[in-house]
Amino acid sequence: MERRRSAAKSLTAVLIGANIEKGAAISPATPVYRTMDAAQAPGLDPRKHAMTLEHLLTMSSGFACDDRDPQAPGNEDVMQDQQAQPDWYRYALDLPMASAPGEQTVYCSTAPNLAGGVLAKVTGERLEDGIDRLIARPLQFGPYALDLVVAIYAGNYSDKLMYDAQERYTPAYILPAIR
Numbered sequence: 001m002e003r004r005r006s007a008a009k010s011l012t013a014v015l016i017g018a019n020i021e022k023g024a025a026i027s028p029a030t031p032v033y034r035t036m037d038a039a040q041a042p043g044l045d046p047r048k049h050a051m052t053l054e055h056l057l058t059m060s061s062g063f064a065c066d067d068r069d070p071q072a073p074g075n076e077d078v079m080q081d082q083q084a085q086p087d088w089y090r091y092a093l094d095l096p097m098a099s100a101p102g103e104q105t106v107y108c109s110t111a112p113n114l115a116g117g118v119l120a121k122v123t124g125e126r127l128e129d130g131i132d133r134l135i136a137r138p139l140q141f142g143p144y145a146l147d148l149v150v151a152i153y154a155g156n157y158s159d160k161l162m163y164d165a166q167e168r169y170t171p172a173y174i175l176p177a178i179r
Contacts, residue, residue, distance in 0.1 A: 012057070012112040012116050013112070014135060018135060024119075025122060026053065026122045027053070028052060028053055029054065031049075032048075032051040032056060033051060035121055035122060037121075041093075047062055048093075051101040056112060056114055057115055060101060060105045060106075061108065063097060063110060065106065066098075067107050072098075073095055073096060079109075089113075089117035091110075092113065092114040093114070095110065
């Protein structure tokens with residue numbers, strides 16, 4: 001089985017869409033900081049109040065998290081290698097802002113990871129359970145595995161998604177099977 005690191009970004013959007021389709025109280029307009037109970041943090045950059053789930057999914061959060069910049073505090077490798085904050089959702093929420101949400105698009109793995117955290121907070125369901133219930137079983141993935149250490153402790157559940165048939169994943173979102 002092969003690791004599919006960047007599948008996380010697409011799978012996060014598919015999982016959120018599947019939850020919306022099933023009636024979850026989440027939408028692109030869902031406010032990130034209020035949902036994650038972080039809106040009242042002391043010294044919170046006022047730009048963070050405007051951040052929505054849409055900004056996370058479109059990589060326009062405004063976080064200083066450019067994955068191409070090894071010095072960016074939200075760079076995927078920086079986040080994964082640091083030891084000070086084991087909760088990656090909290091780590092993301094504490095990141096400094098480089099711009100206002102929606103101002104610029106920056107390739108950033110931290111943003112879709114936090115989008116998964118917003119979804120988990122809204123639904124009360126572990127992300128790996130949602131993947132199984134709303135995506136893997138309906139689409140008949142067959143044998144697949146999630147890196148549970150990453151899934152449970154870091155929330156970067158699909159960053160290391162592995163499954164039996166790559167060709168099943170790509171057309172998955174054009175099929176009505178998640179209904």
